Amino acid sequence: MNISALQKERAKYQPKLPKSLIGAAKLVVGAKTESVADQKEIAELFPNTYGMPLITFEEGNEKSDKDPVNVGVILSGGQAPGGHNVISGIFDGIKKINSKSKLYGFLGGPGGLVDHDYIELTAEIIDEYRNTGGFDIIGSGRTKLEEHKQFDKGLEVARDLSLNALVVIGGDDSNTNACVLAEYYAANNAGVQVIGCPKTIDGDLKNEMIETSFGFDTATKVYSELIGNIQRDANSAKKYWHFIKLMGRSASHIGLECALKTQPNITLISEEVAKEKQTLGEIVEYMAGVIAKRAEHGYNFGVALIPEGLIEFIPEMKILIGELNDLLAEGTKTAEIFQNIKKSYRPEWIIEKISPESAAVFKSLPLGIANQLTLDRDPHGNVQVSLIETEKLLGEMVKVKLDEMKKEGSFSGKFGAQYHFFGYEGRCAAPSNFDADYCYSLGFTASVLISEGKTGYMASVRNLTAAADEWIAGGVPITMMMNMEKRHGHMKPVIQKALVELDGAPYKYFIKKRGEWANSTQFIYPGPIQYFGPTEVCDQTTETLKLEQA
Numbered sequence: 001m002n003i004s005a006l007q008k009e010r011a012k013y014q015p016k017l018p019k020s021l022i023g024a025a026k027l028v029v030g031a032k033t034e035s036v037a038d039q040k041e042i043a044e045l046f047p048n049t050y051g052m053p054l055i056t057f058e059e060g061n062e063k064s065d066k067d068p069v070n071v072g073v074i075l076s077g078g079q080a081p082g083g084h085n086v087i088s089g090i091f092d093g094i095k096k097i098n099s100k101s102k103l104y105g106f107l108g109g110p111g112g113l114v115d116h117d118y119i120e121l122t123a124e125i126i127d128e129y130r131n132t133g134g135f136d137i138i139g140s141g142r143t144k145l146e147e148h149k150q151f152d153k154g155l156e157v158a159r160d161l162s163l164n165a166l167v168v169i170g171g172d173d174s175n176t177n178a179c180v181l182a183e184y185y186a187a188n189n190a191g192v193q194v195i196g197c198p199k200t201i202d203g204d205l206k207n208e209m210i211e212t213s214f215g216f217d218t219a220t221k222v223y224s225e226l227i228g229n230i231q232r233d234a235n236s237a238k239k240y241w242h243f244i245k246l247m248g249r250s251a252s253h254i255g256l257e258c259a260l261k262t263q264p265n266i267t268l269i270s271e272e273v274a275k276e277k278q279t280l281g282e283i284v285e286y287m288a289g290v291i292a293k294r295a296e297h298g299y300n301f302g303v304a305l306i307p308e309g310l311i312e313f314i315p316e317m318k319i320l321i322g323e324l325n326d327l328l329a330e331g332t333k334t335a336e337i338f339q340n341i342k343k344s345y346r347p348e349w350i351i352e353k354i355s356p357e358s359a360a361v362f363k364s365l366p367l368g369i370a371n372q373l374t375l376d377r378d379p380h381g382n383v384q385v386s387l388i389e390t391e392k393l394l395g396e397m398v399k400v401k402l403d404e405m406k407k408e409g410s411f412s413g414k415f416g417a418q419y420h421f422f423g424y425e426g427r428c429a430a431p432s433n434f435d436a437d438y439c440y441s442l443g444f445t446a447s448v449l450i451s452e453g454k455t456g457y458m459a460s461v462r463n464l465t466a467a468a469d470e471w472i473a474g475g476v477p478i479t480m481m482m483n484m485e486k487r488h489g490h491m492k493p494v495i496q497k498a499l500v501e502l503d504g505a506p507y508k509y510f511i512k513k514r515g516e517w518a519n520s521t522q523f524i525y526p527g528p529i530q531y532f533g534p535t536e537v538c539d540q541t542t543e544t545l546k547l548e549q550a
Ligand code: FBP
Pocket: 076, 077, 078, 079, 080, 171, 199, 200, 201, 202, 247, 248, 249, 308, 385, 386, 427
């Protein structure tokens, strides 16, 4: 493989581990757990994996010879920086248990398990991918593992390979499915353990025991570098407003973290929009207000951050999208009819089929955006927010509003917009030192949980604002994070998605500062991720974690 000079140097980086994992880890059994809500229902659905205790590892000195373990690993869902280090952590961890242990990687995501598509991950392969971004070592996919027949197919290959355990590296949905799989294998005495690892750049898989999902640190650093560059361009040319949409699906953690890092003039937070029940018109009014005020100071430029999932949090849009989801749900008669209608007639057909209130909202949208709302749904039946150009929708509506204000005399500046969407740019970046260490530690933790015979646990590494050797490694029963939610019309046990907490320290700090940032040019230009150099520059984690743990 041809590699850059940086990659060559970076390959030599030895990720740091918590001190409990450096020697022989001693298992400490903590308190029994309960699910965050709906305890009775979850306990009934998970009789073998519910209520298990929390686990932490401490430094031990007892070195015992253990049997080799064979482990299969799956990368599930969207890419996140550090996935390769989780895998190298598992590899080094199981080799430490016994050098005869083997690691297999299922190809192309969870589908690889069902289709028996795998490779053995040898030392040679692993060494090529240490500290690199991406998931290309084995590939990822979005096949949902949720049916018994898929679990049984998985068991066939697990038996062929004499697997002791599977590690599923994924977000909330993938870890929910990992837990269902763990329960199924436990109930059937299959002898295959299942361990989860918290992955997603979105940052929405977090709770008391999972302080952050991996990849969030690196991805937000990449986006913040780009936002900083754009802010400097805006402040140099002084002629454009940059509307930047940021990935993150439903949650606005990415937008909030990037705002804390760069101090842009406008940042929308979806969770606040929902709480305040803001209409699209009110959001546009707020943005136009900031733009007009800046124009009074001669600043006809600025930067606005827009979370990817915003549109679903605007009450009237949420209702409209819900109605469209029902109308266009895969396998329904209406979806079939819709597909056969000529594209130009589709909006009219939709307007007839939805409620008058939603029809009015649909009609008020620019045609391009209205059409984007009717595009294919994702495998969960939801509109694919990354395909909706919310930044353009807002830009166009803000322009109309400013033209009105100009006529009324309340805006005398200029407005020219540039649009950006940052998402894929950050998902495969080479992991920051934090993510390289965190991911390696998560993988290593998973290997210790496996050697301790645990199943239905998620690897957890906490105390993340301290130096890595002070991090606390252990395991959290996945059922502890679950509650019952309606999915496709049925109540299902799922891991609770963590949205931005409006009473949390990061958001509170942001609202204290945003007025000041709106009117100033006090941007922060964070620059690129640094892999070598002073610890204050290279080893700092997110502002979100720092504020949460202050
Ligand atoms: P995960 O939830 O699987 O980690 O993926 C996150 C994400 O990057 C979202 O931010 C984004 O909306 C989505 O994936 C895009 O999906 P795709 O990779 O299928 O285009």
